[in-house]
Amino acid sequence: MGPEIRRPHTAELAPHRRYFPIPHGVDGLASDLGLYPGEPENCRRSLRRFLPIFAHMGAMVAVFGVYRLEGRAFQMLAVIALAALPIHYTLPYRRKKPFFVAASIVGLVAVFGLAASVIVLGIAAILIGVCYLPISWRARAAIVAATALTLALARVGRIAPDVPETVWAVLGSMFMFRMILYLYELKHATKPEPLVDTLGYFFLLPNYAFMHFPVVDYRTLQRGYFANEVHATQQVGLRMLFRGMIQLLLYRLIYHDILITPDEVTSFPSLMLFLTANYLLYLHVSGQFHLACGMLHLFGFSLPETHHNYLLATSFTDYWRRINIYWKDFMVRVVFNPVAFRLKRRPQPIALAVATTAVFLTTWLLHAYQSFWLRGSWSFSGHDTLFWGILGVLVLVNVQVDARTPRRRTLGSKGDHAPTPHMIAVRVAKTVATFLTIALLWSLWTSSSVMAWLTMLRRAF
């Protein structure tokens, strides 16, 4: 986090905007070119390049089934994705996104059943419909907020108690953060967003297997759509799926065979084992995020990676930048930048401190908000507050130090000399120190109470 974070994309129009409208009266695919007339070059089809991708995805689906990865819901969605993939690939460009939305809705119904899906679709139609009302942005935002409050009352059973429990989690997963980003986009948009883009943003096929879903940015999703050559995008997706699959398999091995309970911590080695295994449970989250984004890549959405070697972070700011990158970007976009911009006349350290504090305060509140929609409880607790407070202070101090330190080239950057043993040793020491600190904080966050956490630590020393 810091002032160096920029708007994520080029200012170019997205390819689908550049090439609209598709000329009418053209039906046949010019097979020699692999393109329908008027389609973007990135959409060019090639059976020779697609078949290995399709085969690899088929092998992935088989692995998901053999290892029962993430349950039947994900396996069903993976099969739907596999079946939809060749159809999506061959469809004309302008039909691709509507087809993806349709496949996502099929996935929703397959996982949650028709009754729950109808309610989800109805409420989604209301929320999205409000965003298209021909009234001011403020009025639309206010109506969306009022609708969300009504839904929150339903979530706690004050109204509509007969609605299935799963409906609220699904709606929450689809709208709780993405609607904030969508409204943020609408505020700055010069013209209404195409409906299919909006639907494609809220109805994301893998979402129905992963309620805890990466906070995908609206503009990033639209700009990434066929932004790169389609086979390259799909290959990136397959790599993401593979990485996610490996992470989830490792997670299960750790969860079942290595993780010990806090009660079993009786010595320093057992504490180290617990801290490491407990922290590595996060592989469940990063693995799911990789699977989700990987699946989106197969349908032409070129998206950033969700995590970047977060176990190798060398500082707390570095950690914050590497773990759950979508969340970091979400916070930078809707909290850090607006706060820092308002304080632009103040000295930089003050602006950074206030903006960073605002980010962590918001993160703490939004994690509780997320818990409310997905689990039905706010989950505020002393140790939760302490976790976010300590992490916020560590990042805040780190941000200040970073801002005062002149930029140096990092290890391995272009033109750099070979790293000296001293540089390597310092980097390793920083990585280990960051890992242990975060693992310790993580154990605080996952403990049943601060007292239980302290008791565990006392037993270890």
Add this chain to the structure above:
Amino acid sequence: MKPTSGFCPSPGHFALTLAVLVLGVIPLPRALNAARQSAQSLELNRADREAGAGGYYEGLIEGAESPKGTRSELTLRLMGKPTEWVRFQAANVSRPTLHDFLQFDLWPDLDQPLFGHRFTTNRHGMRDRDYTIAKPHKTFRIALLGSSIDMGWGVGDGETYENLLEDWLNAHAKLKGIDRHYEVLNFAVPAYAPSQRYASLSRRAAAFSPDMVIYSATMLDARLLELHLSNLLMRKVDLTYPFVKDAIVETGITDEDIRTGPDHLFVHRDAAKTKIRARFWPIIDAIVGALASDCRSMDVPLVVIAIPRAGKADGPQAREASIARLTGIATRHATPLIDLTGSFDKFDASKVELTAWDDHPNAFGHRRIFLGLARGLIEQPGQYRTLFGEDPKGPIATP
């Protein structure tokens, strides 16, 4: 966010994917197979089963709040649970008797579909064939005291291990020309704790004049016992049996621990449960002791069996300590123990479990339990004579 770009050919990833796939299906050495079973397991781990721990993200991924050690409705849906699959309490097959020691039992004369199978109960509220209270002439009756697995949760009427046992006993007697008919009476009710199973003997089974009693123990008994006893305390139900009253005194539960609020729930939610759990084995010892004593006074042999759930939860290491304690208790009360918990060890969980979200055994699992139980019964010294009224003539054809 910076979009990824560039072409990344990944034949290596394809090969690795195929390698992972092959590792998932080929026979592996025991240690590697255990690791593969972990990688394939959708179950909660030991810590989460016992404490409902797991932290913020585990909770989000697991979904809505649910009782400790269980999965939420949302999680079950994501695991693939169809809408019609319900928990026991929602299946509408049990009759609440909240001010009685038993707390609930099965409705009599049920005949309804449940999870794609026919679920019937007889006129006595047993998930079993119909039996008269008076024992027919030349009939040998076995009363089975157990919980959900024994009742046959999720399998068809004819697929329960106790029905398979009854059929085999009759077939074996016919084969050997033994003039004796067999009835295995299933008094098992889902979620019945050891204390409720004990009470079933005098309250229900004794009237049917059993000739043998089988008490079924599971690795889930600690949780079931703390639920049953704490519910009795919360609802201020008479503890009925002196050994239960003594056991509660010995847990050190105070009036404050069992104080209820306006919602009639404990003010201190887990205080009583924690204290009961700490005294689990002494209470089990008292229950088995009382059961053995009652059976002796009825002049009926008692057999304790230990049955497994499917999956890692009852794997060899996980159950080792519990089986050792149970064996010690059975020995102390001069009661034979047939340990069936290894019945599924040779099989992947997916082969014996009902579904990925329900670790009750399926029909194949029930058959495995039946085979183990039948062999265990006839191989126990003297049991063959008890069952068939004579010593085996020649080698015994075990099922």
